[in-house]
Amino acid sequence: MNIFVDDIIKMISAMVDIPEQEIRDSVEVPPDEKLGDYAFPCFVLSKKLKKAPNQIATDLASRFKPTELIQEIYSIGPYLNFKVSKTRLAESVLSLIFEQGENYGSDNTGNDKTILIDFSSPNIAKPFGIGHLRTTVIGNSLYHIFTKLGFKTVRINHLGDWGTQFGKVILAYKMWGDENELIKDPIATLYDLYVRFHREEEKDPKLEEEARLWFKKLEDGDREAKALWEKFRSYSLEEFNRVYRILGIEFDAIAGESFYNDQMEPTIQEIKGKGLAEISQDALVVNLERFGMPPCLLRKKDEATLYATRDIAAAIYRYNTYHFYKSLYVVGTAQKLHFQQLFKVLELMGYQWAYDCVHVDFGWIKFKQEMMSTRKGNIILLEDVLNKSIELSRRIIEEKNPELENKEEVAKEVGIGAVIFADLSTRRNKDIDFDWDQALSFDGESAPYVQYTHARLCSLMRKYEKPIGKEVDYRVISTDEEITLIKLLESFPRMIKFAAENYEPSYICTFLIDLCANFNRFYQQHRIITEEAGLTDARMFLVKAIQSTLKNGLSLLGIEAPERM
Numbered sequence: 001m002n003i004f005v006d007d008i009i010k011m012i013s014a015m016v017d018i019p020e021q022e023i024r025d026s027v028e029v030p031p032d033e034k035l036g037d038y039a040f041p042c043f044v045l046s047k048k049l050k051k052a053p054n055q056i057a058t059d060l061a062s063r064f065k066p067t068e069l070i071q072e073i074y075s076i077g078p079y080l081n082f083k084v085s086k087t088r089l090a091e092s093v094l095s096l097i098f099e100q101g102e103n104y105g106s107d108n109t110g111n112d113k114t115i116l117i118d119f120s121s122p123n124i125a126k127p128f129g130i131g132h133l134r135t136t137v138i139g140n141s142l143y144h145i146f147t148k149l150g151f152k153t154v155r156i157n158h159l160g161d162w163g164t165q166f167g168k169v170i171l172a173y174k175m176w177g178d179e180n181e182l183i184k185d186p187i188a189t190l191y192d193l194y195v196r197f198h199r200e201e202e203k204d205p206k207l208e209e210e211a212r213l214w215f216k217k218l219e220d221g222d223r224e225a226k227a228l229w230e231k232f233r234s235y236s237l238e239e240f241n242r243v244y245r246i247l248g249i250e251f252d253a254i255a256g257e258s259f260y261n262d263q264m265e266p267t268i269q270e271i272k273g274k275g276l277a278e279i280s281q282d283a284l285v286v287n288l289e290r291f292g293m294p295p296c297l298l299r300k301k302d303e304a305t306l307y308a309t310r311d312i313a314a315a316i317y318r319y320n321t322y323h324f325y326k327s328l329y330v331v332g333t334a335q336k337l338h339f340q341q342l343f344k345v346l347e348l349m350g351y352q353w354a355y356d357c358v359h360v361d362f363g364w365i366k367f368k369q370e371m372m373s374t375r376k377g378n379i380i381l382l383e384d385v386l387n388k389s390i391e392l393s394r395r396i397i398e399e400k401n402p403e404l405e406n407k408e409e410v411a412k413e414v415g416i417g418a419v420i421f422a423d424l425s426t427r428r429n430k431d432i433d434f435d436w437d438q439a440l441s442f443d444g445e446s447a448p449y450v451q452y453t454h455a456r457l458c459s460l461m462r463k464y465e466k467p468i469g470k471e472v473d474y475r476v477i478s479t480d481e482e483i484t485l486i487k488l489l490e491s492f493p494r495m496i497k498f499a500a501e502n503y504e505p506s507y508i509c510t511f512l513i514d515l516c517a518n519f520n521r522f523y524q525q526h527r528i529i530t531e532e533a534g535l536t537d538a539r540m541f542l543v544k545a546i547q548s549t550l551k552n553g554l555s556l557l558g559i560e561a562p563e564r565m
């Protein structure tokens with residue numbers, strides 16, 4: 001972990017014959033100051049020493065002598081508690097952050113192992129709605145987090161661009177479509193056609209049959225069907241890319257459902273060959289009854305394949321292509337059963353790696369206040385939400401800091417950040433009741449609050465004027481507020497790992513809010529730029545470390561950190 005833990009390990013292993021790694025694995029950071037900076041639970045030793053843990057703790061505590069790094073050792077119950085030298089703590093944390101800058105927290109846990117992240121994955125010819133916000137921002141943040149930990153990450157957009165619904169869109173377009181309208185507003189036009197088709201098909205069931213034939217043609221590679229579908233797809237992608245550009249999100253592979261079309265037949269043959277397929281109600285399925293799940297549908301009676309079939313093919317393709325260590329699917333809780341079925345089928349097919357597939361699920365998002373009129377009925381467009389947020393930030397900045405030079409850019413960074421943070425700061429499995437006031441608040445748990453604190457630190461650094469150097473007298477760092485800040489900074493690398501292990505970017509949000517709140521408390525109680533040069537230098541060194549860690553943390557969420565606001 002760090003030099004202090006190394007020292008603790010040295011002490012314990014000098015007295016007890018126990019492997020160092022075992023000590024390292026057991027050392028904890030207690031939740032409460034009174035329990036020291038580090039603690040070691042003596043349960044681990046009781047078998048070896050054949051004594052009660054409380055007794056061991058008391059014995060050892062009385063035999064240890066303080067070192068240069070560990071200043072106090074005492075026991076509470078079965079725990080050995082250690083207090084570290086504040087000066088050495090400040091030195092080790094701050095000099096490390098100074099050295100590593102925004103790389104602080106990076107490590108090679110990942111050891112180049114590959115993690116696939118299937119995220120965002122909207123459906124073409126449909127509005128890119130607020131329903132896809134969570135997958136998009138959670139997936140992107142996980143990408144930053146795992147990359148930081150030394151994993152090879154592959155960002156995959158599993159576009160919903162295949163399925164019987166495209167037979168309907170093609171037919172509707174042929175009947176009622178207008179090229180000019182399509183060019184002007186492609187997704188809205190296509191979606192209107194789709195909705196209209198649904199209405200008409202209720203009155204005239206023949207339409208459904210006809211649409212089915214169009215999808216069949218598409219699957220068989222018919223020129224006209226293919227050309228129309230390609231047009232719809234590329235127009236849709238243009239709109240999606242606009243949103244990705246606003247959010248600063250990129251993908252390594254845009255391999256939608258259609259990408260696996262030529263692997264449908266071999267996949268089905270493989271499942272059949274392994275004796276897993278059966279016919280049920282005219283459809284080809286994998287029976288999952290003995291696992292308490294409904295059957296996984298592979299092919300309908302009209303021969304069309306399904307979402308699940310394409311996901312099975314995709315998973316196999318992904319393993320063969322990337323030999324992943326983990327394959328993540330960042331998709332809402334509504335699809336929980338789908339992924340349970342998918343992973344079970346892969347397991348039944350004999351793929352050990354099925355256990356390395358993870359459904360990173362999340363709850364719903366809804367909007368408390370009335371959204372402005374949307375272009376499309378009651379679907380709230382992601383792009384509209386982002387633009388509204390930018391507009392609201394623009395107004396706030398105009399009010400707070402009308403002189404600001406690059407207002408437009410900052411409004412964008414703050415507006416986008418506000419939406420991302422509002423989403424990511426909620427635990428994945430909880431629903432979000434999106435609230436504009438809270439998202440844009442400058443003193444709540446929001447991106448603008450973190451960004452504003454960051455800008456305040458930058459402004460202090462400008463005022464200080466001198467370059468912030470390494471020659472610092474750490475002994476002057478002594479107030480409780482400073483020590484709390486340093487301990488928080490020290491915990492950052494662990495927080496990143498914790499967030500990665502749980503696929504939970506919200507831990508980074510909590511960390512950032514905590515760091516800001518503690519800095520602001522410090523700032524209210526103590527002067528930073530003082531009459532004493534030595535004290536000022538040391539405090540500015542701390543300021544610089546906090547500033548770079550805030551920027552660092554925000555970047556893990558996919559949020560910018562403007563220097564002035």
Ligand code: ARG
Nearest residue numbers: 118121122123158160311331
């Ligand atoms: N297109 C789907 C939707 O919008 C999400 C796809 C998620 N990824 C996957 N491999 N199934 O609901």
